[in-house]
Amino acid sequence: MRQGLRAGISEKWISTLSEIQSAVSDDLERIAAHIDRLLDSGFQPIDEVFVHLFSKTGKMIRPTLLLLAVDREKADPQGLVSMGAAIELIHTASLVHDDSIDSSNFRRGVETLNSKWNHKTSVIIGDYLLAQAFSEITRLNSNEIFIELTSACRCLAEGEMRQMAMEGDLEATEEDYFAYIQEKTASLFAATCSVASILSGDRERANLKEFGLLFGSIFQITDDLLDYIGFSSDTGKPTGLDLLERKMTLPLIYALSRMDEAGRDQFRRAFSDQNGIGREQAVRLSSMVIEAGGIDYSWSRVTELARRASDALDSLDSARTEKLKKLVDVIVERDR
Numbered sequence: 001m002r003q004g005l006r007a008g009i010s011e012k013w014i015s016t017l018s019e020i021q022s023a024v025s026d027d028l029e030r031i032a033a034h035i036d037r038l039l040d041s042g043f044q045p046i047d048e049v050f051v052h053l054f055s056k057t058g059k060m061i062r063p064t065l066l067l068l069a070v071d072r073e074k075a076d077p078q079g080l081v082s083m084g085a086a087i088e089l090i091h092t093a094s095l096v097h098d099d100s101i102d103s104s105n106f107r108r109g110v111e112t113l114n115s116k117w118n119h120k121t122s123v124i125i126g127d128y129l130l131a132q133a134f135s136e137i138t139r140l141n142s143n144e145i146f147i148e149l150t151s152a153c154r155c156l157a158e159g160e161m162r163q164m165a166m167e168g169d170l171e172a173t174e175e176d177y178f179a180y181i182q183e184k185t186a187s188l189f190a191a192t193c194s195v196a197s198i199l200s201g202d203r204e205r206a207n208l209k210e211f212g213l214l215f216g217s218i219f220q221i222t223d224d225l226l227d228y229i230g231f232s233s234d235t236g237k238p239t240g241l242d243l244l245e246r247k248m249t250l251p252l253i254y255a256l257s258r259m260d261e262a263g264r265d266q267f268r269r270a271f272s273d274q275n276g277i278g279r280e281q282a283v284r285l286s287s288m289v290i291e292a293g294g295i296d297y298s299w300s301r302v303t304e305l306a307r308r309a310s311d312a313l314d315s316l317d318s319a320r321t322e323k324l325k326k327l328v329d330v331i332v333e334r335d336r
Contacts, residue, residue, distance in 0.1 A: 039054075061331075062088060096112075099113065137149055159183030159184025172253055177248065185220040192212055194208060225250075225295060227240065227243075228294075306328050
């Protein structure tokens with residue numbers, strides 16, 4: 001059972017990710033420096049927000065994926081830096097907007113913009129980030145890349161709306177869930193891999209994009225799993241938050257399908273309570289999800305998707321295949 005992996009996995013996970021990223025560390029540093037240049041607005045109120053927003057950087061998973069998926073011998077180095085920065089800015093914009101929508105107070109242990117400032121600031125800064133990202137994208141003068149990333153942004157918005165429509169819907173199905181995560185999360189990973197192929201000028205675009213879609217699905221399912229079995233002490237995301245927000249994730253959807261009417265009725269009453277779900281109640285409901293097999297089933301789906309992601313890389317050269325497979329393994333065992 002993966003519940004037993006809780007103790008000590010965080011340091012191991014960070015060490016393993018750092019090992020993978022060490023092969024592209026110089027480029028990741030260039031991307032981070034380029035992001036700093038792009039966000040130097042010269043207007044103190046905006047710059048102050050950016051200093052706070054990037055005071056604790058993320059793990060740069062998407063730029064890492066881009067750098068590992070691209071054929072380094074064929075891609076223009078500056079183009080890679082530009083795309084890595086643009087993709088990270090799109091991702092950050094989505095987080096800023098998500099935090100505002102969810103009224104979240106913390107992200108990565110740092111106060112969110114909507115909490116430290118207000119929701120108006122979150123909307124403005126998220127829009128600013130997207131504008132800067134697409135300003136950078138247009139510099140490459142590639143219609144294919146522009147189409148990929150505009151499509152991904154549209155999917156991000158559609159996925160957010162789909163998730164909102166599913167909130168508290170106990171009739172939501174596994175198919176509904178996968179439609180949502182492929183839009184909200186996997187679409188940007190898929191676009192990242194597609195862009196890597198375009199920059200490489202190779203013929204693996206369809207396979208790489210399929211890999212990205214599967215990789216993104218794994219990423220989201222593990223995130224949803226860790227809301228039940230994760231590490232709340234140092235992530236700024238308390239375990240059980242999804243239940244408090246009535247989010248229909250895969251562990252809950254599967255568990256409900258296995259429960260009797262009495263069990264389902266407990267969730268029905270909790271989700272319809274105008275006073276919301278209390279933390280003690282969330283713990284009790286989480287235990288019911290685990291007992292009904294929601295965690296084990298979700299891990300089985302992760303294993304299945306990881307196998308399919310590996311198969312999608314069969315036609316790729318061995319060097320890229322090995323690195324991308326390692327990245328999948330890291331995400332499966334991640335602490336956040």
